[in-house]
Amino acid sequence: MIRGVSTPRPGSPAGLPSPYAERVLDLVERIPPGLVLTYGDVAGLLDEAGPRQVGRVLSLWGGAVPWWRVVRASGEPALGHEAEALRRLRAEAAPLLSGSGRVDLRRARWSGS
């Protein structure tokens, strides 16, 4: 397992992540390099809550996981972190749509293993 139940989340700002937050972080950590998942996909694969909660989790504890592999349904990276995400994705050889600063979801979307 990549992440044990007792694995601490470095940089956790507000106390401990909620059980739901850990589920989200767990899944995000398993996204293979070069592939991405949309917020809706994460919520759907976990079958819990919705995309907005995924965004909230990443905003709070995303620093401990490859958050740049989670993008919007349109292929655009997290708002406010677009440049950073794009740079990371490019380093992983993820399929990007140059010019529009977006990810090619048709090719980069991860099915969930």
Next chain:
DNA sequence: GCAATGACTGGTA
């Protein structure tokens, strides 16, 4: 316990 918030989504124009 209630109301507001948010790194979103899908449908419609």
Next chain:
DNA sequence: TTACCAGCCATTG
């Protein structure tokens, strides 16, 4: 293709 609208639900004050 882009822009706007209403709905979504866990977390927070």
